[in-house]
Amino acid sequence: QVQLVESGGGLVQPGGSLRLSCAASGSSFSIPFMTWYRQAPGKQRDLVAGISSSGTTTYADSVKGRFTISRDSAKNTVYLQMNSLKPEDTAVYYCYVLTPFPTWGQGTQVTVSS
Secondary structure (H helix, E strand, O other): OOEEEEEOOEEEOOOOOEEEEEEEEOOOOOOOEEEEEEEOOOOOOEEEEEEEOOOOEEEOHHHOOOEEEEEEHHHOEEEEEEOOOOHHHOEEEEEEEOOOOOEEOOOEEEEEOO
């Protein structure tokens, strides 16, 4: 069974930066695709970014140019560097993997406010 543990959330002022981490345990191989989702209050959970084991990335249009996803495949850890944060980025951020088992992390709160 895979477990995902996120860290790095917090309160930041508009224009600031945060770096989220998600460490996966319980997998004996490199997880092929790792993603970040976010869910704001009263809204659906949306994909923010994803990265394959080869380093191919995908981003939501709303975060392109501001967020960067990266990974350490040897550690099955994925990162989300968030720059130029806006109040509308406020949400709970979740790590998610489909393989080897569909698994969500517990989430980490990101609040962008002055």
